[in-house]
Amino acid sequence: MTRSVTVIGAGIVGMCTASYLQRAGLKVAVLDPVEPGGSCSFGNAGGLSPGSCVPASMPGILKQVPKWLTDPTAPLVLRWRYAPRALPWLWRFVMASRPETVERSADAISALTAPVFENYAPLIAEAGAEGLIRRNGQIYVYESEAAFLKDARGWDIRRRRSAKFEVMSADDIRKAEPALAPIFQKGVRLPTHGYCVDPYGLVQALAAAFRKNGGEILPHRVLDIEMDGNQPRTLVTDAGRRPVETLIIAAGAWSGQLARKLGHKVPLETQRGYHAMVADPAKTPNATIMWAERKFLATPMAGGMRFAGTVEIAGLNAPPDYSRADQLLAFGREMFPGLGGGTVTRWMGHRPSLPDSVAVIGPSPRVSNVFFAFGHGHVGLSCASTTGRLVSELVVGSKPCVDPRPYRIDRF
Ligand SMILES: Cc1cc2nc3c(=O)[nH]c(=O)nc-3n(C[C@H](O)[C@H](O)[C@H](O)COP(=O)(O)OP(=O)(O)OC[C@H]3O[C@@H](n4cnc5c(N)ncnc54)[C@H](O)[C@@H]3O)c2cc1C
Structure with a gap:
């Protein structure tokens, strides 16, 4: 050995x-x-998600391709100049949306995420880092019932892999998270999820x-x-x-x-993601909140309120386009009207991503x-x-x- x-x-x-x-x-x-x-x-959303198992490429993804190329506020954008290089990967990504591949991928992702806390425990104890971890659940919120119904396959995939979750009404959401704008009609709470208040x-x-x-x-x-x-x-x-x-x-x-x-x-391609972070927010949520349609997570971090997520396909070398982070901040302020806060910092990171x-x-x-x-x-x-x-x-x-x-x- x-x-x-x-x-x-x-x-x-x-x-x-x-x-x-x-x-x-x-x-x-x-x-x-x-x-x-x-x-x-360094700058991820901090989500520790034992119930996460839904791959990024799901059936129906092909219909979204025109939006990736034309709508700069879409959750996934493709930079025109990089498109020829990304094409073979994107083709595999689209092909990975076949139902049998999705099921296989979900099993493989779930096997890694499900024991997340149990496998961090000895490392975190050794590092004395228990104070960085919260285990208080996560909430997905939807602006419309239609968007929630469109995600039904994803929730079914999670349910069949024993992820625990409960559906919330608009009223439930308001009671659980009073800092949220009253624009969300449907929610899903995942009680076993948690987060890290400082991933770096x-x-x-x-x-x-x-x-x-x-x-x-x-x-x-x-x-x-x-x-x-x-x-x-x-x-x-x-x-x-x-x-x-x-x-x-x-x-x-x-x-x-x-x-x-x-x-x-x-x-291997990079799905570049962004965050905007607001120091000293006036109001924060109790748990991490995923705005499902916009595909970003709002996380009350140790250093402020972080809005992190979305995807930009532009390769490893192109400079960041911080208007993506500004867009996240604008959505974040819409989500939390009383956010207030001070200094805003912006960040871009390279997710290492395989098509499946x-x-x-x-x-x-x-x-x-x-x-x-x-x-x-x-x-x-x-x-x-x-x-x-x-x-x-x-x-x-x-x-x-x-x-x-x-x-x-x-x-x-
Ligand atoms: C916006 C955003 C939000 C996210 N939110 C979440 C979340 O909520 N929950 C979650 O689970 N995940 C989340 N992620 C994903 C997560 O952050 C990444 O999957 C994870 O950080 C990848 O870790 P890594 O160690 O593989 O890569 P990295 O952290 O990138 O580390 C790789 C290291 O390899 C080094 N390296 C590269 N080449 C060489 C070389 N030739 N020689 C020596 N060193 C080299 C690099 O310098 C780098 O430091 C998010 C990602 C983004 C972008």
């Missing part, structure tokens, strides 16, 4: 994986030029505990992977060369480039001693703890907590 492991990527997935590997008794180093949690894991702080806390226990985090970018036969031997980094025994690729939206160096062509919304996890079938842990899309914070545990079990060869087959890299 291997004794030394190198993890590429210090996002929430890389740090959960490194922490579980360390708990299994291995010597672990993490490489990332960005500080732990400084990329996509969570990764930082995991990193601090990992270092305290002897783990190394180095600010190096991996440029190349040199092979010895069919296993990696040396990482070429921007700070020199480094021998490697077992390698974990957890580099989020950038993992496709590294996988390609090992001969794996993966359809299912992450790539597990060993490379081409080369020895390489494992993947990327592509968790919209639910990476909720999947990271189970992913970390699963990868460590696969590395040490113990019984995996989740059947790893649905996450194979060669499924495409």
Whole structure:
């Protein structure tokens, strides 16, 4: 069995994986030029969602394509200039909306999200980060009964995977969340959901505990992977060369480039998302609130009220279009008329996304001693703890907590 492991990527997935590997008794180093949690894991909506299992591509999605190209306020937009490059991925994304693929994806996502709290528990206890977690439910709100009915398939998918939820009337919503504008006609409360009040702080806390226990985090970018036969031997980094025994690729939206160096062509795209955050809000909700039609989450974070979500397909290199964040803020103020508040900050992050919304996890079938842990899309914070545990079990060869087959890299 291997004794030394190198993890590429210090996002929430890389740090959960490194922490579980360390708990299994291995010597672990993490490489990332960005500080732990400084990329996509920095600005997400914080949702910890054991009932999340609905893939992003659902039946009927093809009808929405014209809106993606023409309506700048749509929950998903595609930048014209990037469209030719995105086309093959988008085609796979649309194809993943077939009912049998949706069911398969929902099973695979659910296996990762359902035990989210149980698998975070030992890591959070070790990091002393209990104060960052709230377990007070989540509410989806709909402006119209028609929109709620349009989502029926998604709720049925969740119900069949034992997600707990209860439907709310307009009156129930007003009683539960008086800060909300009285514009929502229907709601769904998921009592087992929760959230993290500071997703960046969570990764930082995991990193601090990992270092305290002897783990190394180095600010190096991996440029190349040199092979010895069919296993990696040396990482070429921007700070020199480094021998490697077992390698974990957890580099989020950038993992496709590294996988390609090992001969794996993966359809990994980035679904860019935005947030706007208002410091010192006058009024906040009690739980996290998802505006279902607009596809963003309102989260009362430690540092203010955060509105985060939506999708922009524009690749890894285009500059952010902060009008997307401004749009989120405008919707947020419509949602909470008494929001008030002070300074507004805006952020963009790269969700690592596979067309079927299912992450790539597990060993490379081409080369020895390489494992993947990327592509968790919209639910990476909720999947990271189970992913970390699963990868460590696969590395040490113990019984995996989740059947790893649905996450194979060669499924495409
Ligand atoms: C707006 C928005 C809202 C979201 N809300 C939620 C939510 O409520 N709940 C939820 O569960 N999920 C949510 N997500 C999704 C979640 O944030 C992501 O799935 C998750 O952060 C991905 O984590 P990661 O560790 O894979 O990637 P990242 O956090 O991006 O980390 C990858 C790291 O790899 C490093 N890296 C890349 N290439 C190299 C290299 N060559 N060498 C060394 N290091 C490298 C990068 O620098 C980066 O730090 C949201 C995402 C967005 C954008």
